[in-house]
Amino acid sequence: MRFNKTRLGMGLAVLAALALAIGxxxxxxxxxxxxxxxxxxxxxxxxxxxxxxxSLKIGSKNFPEQEILGEIYAQALGAxxxxxxxxxxxxxxxxxxxxxxxxxxxxxxEYASTALTSFFGLEPEEVPSDANEAWEKANEExxxxxxxxFEPTPFASANAVGTLKKTAEKYGLKDVSDLEGxxxxxxxxxxxxxxxxxxxxxxxxxxxxxxxxxxHPVDISLRYTVLExxxxxxxxxxxxDPQLSAEKDKFVILEDDKHVFPAGNVIFVTTPxxxxxxxxxxxxxxxxxxxxxxxxxMQELDARVxxxxxxPKEAAASYLESAGYTG
Amino acid sequence: MSxxxxxxxxxxxxxxxxxxxxxxxxxxxxxxxxDQVIELTLTQLEVTVxxxxxxxxxxxxxxxxxxxxxAGELVALGVGNAGRAVPELALIALMAAAIGVGLLNxxxxxxxxxxxxxxxxxxxxxxxxxxxxxxxxxxxxxxxFEIVRKVEAPMAIPSIFTGIRTATINIVATATIAPLAGxxxxxxFILGENVYGPDGVLAGAILVALLALALEFSxxxxxxxxxxxxxxxxxx
Numbered sequence: 001m002r003f004n005k006t007r008l009g010m011g012l013a014v015l016a017a018l019a020l021a022i023g024x025x026x027x028x029x030x031x032x033x034x035x036x037x038x039x040x041x042x043x044x045x046x047x048x049x050x051x052x053x054x055s056l057k058i059g060s061k062n063f064p065e066q067e068i069l070g071e072i073y074a075q076a077l078g079a080x081x082x083x084x085x086x087x088x089x090x091x092x093x094x095x096x097x098x099x100x101x102x103x104x105x106x107x108x109x110e111y112a113s114t115a116l117t118s119f120f121g122l123e124p125e126e127v128p129s130d131a132n133e134a135w136e137k138a139n140e141e142x143x144x145x146x147x148x149x150f151e152p153t154p155f156a157s158a159n160a161v162g163t164l165k166k167t168a169e170k171y172g173l174k175d176v177s178d179l180e181g182x183x184x185x186x187x188x189x190x191x192x193x194x195x196x197x198x199x200x201x202x203x204x205x206x207x208x209x210x211x212x213x214x215x216h217p218v219d220i221s222l223r224y225t226v227l228e229x230x231x232x233x234x235x236x237x238x239x240x241d242p243q244l245s246a247e248k249d250k251f252v253i254l255e256d257d258k259h260v261f262p263a264g265n266v267i268f269v270t271t272p273x274x275x276x277x278x279x280x281x282x283x284x285x286x287x288x289x290x291x292x293x294x295x296x297x298m299q300e301l302d303a304r305v306x307x308x309x310x311x312p313k314e315a316a317a318s319y320l321e322s323a324g325y326t327g
Numbered sequence: 328m329s330x331x332x333x334x335x336x337x338x339x340x341x342x343x344x345x346x347x348x349x350x351x352x353x354x355x356x357x358x359x360x361x362d363q364v365i366e367l368t369l370t371q372l373e374v375t376v377x378x379x380x381x382x383x384x385x386x387x388x389x390x391x392x393x394x395x396x397x398a399g400e401l402v403a404l405g406v407g408n409a410g411r412a413v414p415e416l417a418l419i420a421l422m423a424a425a426i427g428v429g430l431l432n433x434x435x436x437x438x439x440x441x442x443x444x445x446x447x448x449x450x451x452x453x454x455x456x457x458x459x460x461x462x463x464x465x466x467x468x469x470x471x472f473e474i475v476r477k478v479e480a481p482m483a484i485p486s487i488f489t490g491i492r493t494a495t496i497n498i499v500a501t502a503t504i505a506p507l508a509g510x511x512x513x514x515x516f517i518l519g520e521n522v523y524g525p526d527g528v529l530a531g532a533i534l535v536a537l538l539a540l541a542l543e544f545s546x547x548x549x550x551x552x553x554x555x556x557x558x559x560x561x562x563x
Contacts, residue, residue, distance in 0.1 A: 091520070092519075092520045092521045093521055094520045094521050094524070094525075095520065117351075117352060118351060118352050118521055119351070120351075121351045123354060189509070192506035192507065192511070192514070192515050192518045192519050193352075193518070193519040193521055193522050195511070195515075196350065196352070196353045196356070196358055196519070196522045197352050197353065197521075197522060198352060198353055198354030199352070202353055202354055202356060203354065206354060216428070216429070216509040216510075217506040217507070217509065217510075217511055217515065218428050218507060218508060218509050219416070219419075219420070219507035219508070221420065222420065222423050222428060222507075222508075225420075225423050225424060225428075226423075226427070226428060226509075229423070229424070229427045230427075231427040231428065231429070
């Protein structure tokens, strides 16, 4: 319904190329169950029988990208021999944060920028643009509350103001600043939280000085529907959205020239207690398995779930397999 | 959980209702407070009234007609039961593609939730009216319309109101998800925990519950007014 044959074909071609590229780089890791686990940590995940005594519960927030990440970590840890359960429906970051603090889950993937702004009260412009700096800053704060975060993924995600290409052309919009003078004529759609958040509507009003004709809260799964339907002039999108590469001629995002939307790489948040209990394979597996998660790969995985209606479980499994982590 | 932290969190929720509270993610702006509470409560009420009105316009005449004719039992009860199983969010998303999100979408989606109880209870209420009364009315020369209006409907008032009250509670409670469909209701507090904090979530829940109770009591009062004296329950 939402994709046509050419797009699907294109997607498959991209995928094939991707699989090939990853396959080549990870070659040499033929099959599992080999006892000679290479300590370099390259390629296939090796099941360690000692891990069988450890039960882990991987969480995630409840939108596709998070569920895919949760599945990737859960399946990879399962392949490493852990007993893994998952709870990939944790709602907001506040819920997930509490769940890891209370020990209800072992850990979950969080955007470093979200952690810094939402948990630790940083203003969006105070979030470091460098992934490692943001990770270290977040980790300092996490440590104070008895948590720890593993190193960041290659890809980063941010919110963005998106619009139809024809709207952008009509008003000559390239940067968010270009909205000055026209935003009064435009309606903005975003998540129910967007209105009050400084890294969303509140920031657009305060830092850019923009006023919009109206703001309407919607479920984030409708963020493209409202644009396509012509209801929304502007809609808050994610930079990892597959629609942005698959439908370049239709949707565009405006450059965030005053940095209201900090980009965040994903860091896996857990506790030192779990790290100690689970042993070295825990961090090793998580860090290893996210190495392939570059922006195009993440977009492709998002596309499979959001556009092609695969389950996050299937998308995660095919990623792990094609990247040579599992066989 | 012992009573103390529970009471403390209720205290926080009540504070949230009356005075704006600090939030981590708003860049210093307070959230909640009585102004926002009133604004969101009124919107929730507006959405509820619109949806209830649409449900009444569609379901009440149908229930009266089928009940009076003693026909269409399968339709009246079938629609009633099927309607209960409609997933509301899926319905909103489905209609979003056709008519977009917003008040219209929401009104229709919520009305669909209100139709089954009204239709079923009206139908059953009318069917249960003593046939002898209807015969007597016909005997003194009433038209069919008069029979419905003067005999059947008044005697079915308790059942009809049960349906309307159930529909109202369904609608006002579900109107909480409206912020997912373009309209900011009290659900904004519940859906926006990152902004409003646990106090806001609890406050939202309390406010929706209070609103539902207020509507329930008003309708109970209205029902009493509309019930003919001979049918009223009196304290023994």
